[in-house]
Amino acid sequence: MRCLLVQPDYYTRYPPLGLLKLSSYYKSQAHATELVRGCVVPSWKPDRIHVTSLFSWAWRPVWRAVRYFKALYPDAELWLGGIYASLLPDHARLSGADNVWVGLFPEAEDLMPDYDLVPEWDGSIIFASRGCIRQCGFCAVPKLEGKPNRLKHGVRDLIYPKHTKVIFFDNNILGNVNWRAVFDELIELGLKVDFNQGLDARLMTDEVAEKISKIKMPVVRLAYDSIGIGPYVEKAIKHLTDYGMRKRDIIIYTLYNYADDPEDFFHRVRDILNWGATSYPMRYEPLCSLEKSRYVAPKWDCQRLERVMDARRVIGYAGSFPPYKALVEKLNRANSFDEAFNLRPKMKKVSKLQRGSLMEMARQDRVVGSRKKYYFPAGRRYLDWREVLRPQALIAK
């Protein structure tokens, strides 16, 4: 059988892990696979087509892909899976797919992804666990994956031999009772590691920080989602810096537009910058939202949400707020969200001088912090797998 694996044309920096695992599964059954991105003509006529999906708001490119391939190959059985399909299966069925797959495909879950389909991609993407010990209301993980499960004792077998880095997609690896064994293995392997989804600040201890200091980890990501966990975040930063981590290389996801209000967000960003770490604002989107950036939480309004976006662009760097001296001072001088993030009138009034010095600091920081280029979440400077996908797969034949 010939299986065509399709990643629709939405933005993502990562290759489609689920499809790569499916490819391994099919190849183990002596079937042939081909991976394409977007609506292109593959090398051969498939018998079966798998289309994946990501966030629910990115459903349009998914529908386009389903309709395109269904029209091109009406006899092939078309399956639609992935996050959007799992969260909104009824909506996904309207796309025209023959079948909608909800959740993971257990037979493929523990297989080494077929990285031969993306030969220039250099990082092994791994789940050492699924699920989470917590139940944060804004998060899809408890809904999709439940309590911790599929806990691994080691990940060595899931690292592709040609890869130079390991990217963990675990949502809460420190909630995996086997985390010590996994960290020890990473120390031994000496590869560059990114815990992409962040580490739970409430579980950061001296022992964790000590092990992290022995792993090649250019940045550590934590989250400061509500004001109540501030003391844990501060303590986690202290543990990490006690073991040599540079403060500004600690990136703190800062949720907003959920149950918080602008003042709460302002205080959290200010806390983070005063602790010397970098704040990375994350705008809340309802789990099953079909439109991105439309949701406005009860305590927010459109103007203030826009101010956050503007501030990230104007005084931030790659969408984050690093602890630039001028930025810390600006936030410390402000008495409210509006004073801190109301940029436009101040920028006009203030002056090229002040703006110039902020920009200069940003420039200097960029030079100093240039090693972050592979890890900053919002930067689009990264190597993108679309640029490295085997070119012939993209050429219409």
Ligand code: SF4
């Ligand atoms: S700790 Fe993280 S992964 Fe777990 S439920 Fe909360 S946000 Fe989701």
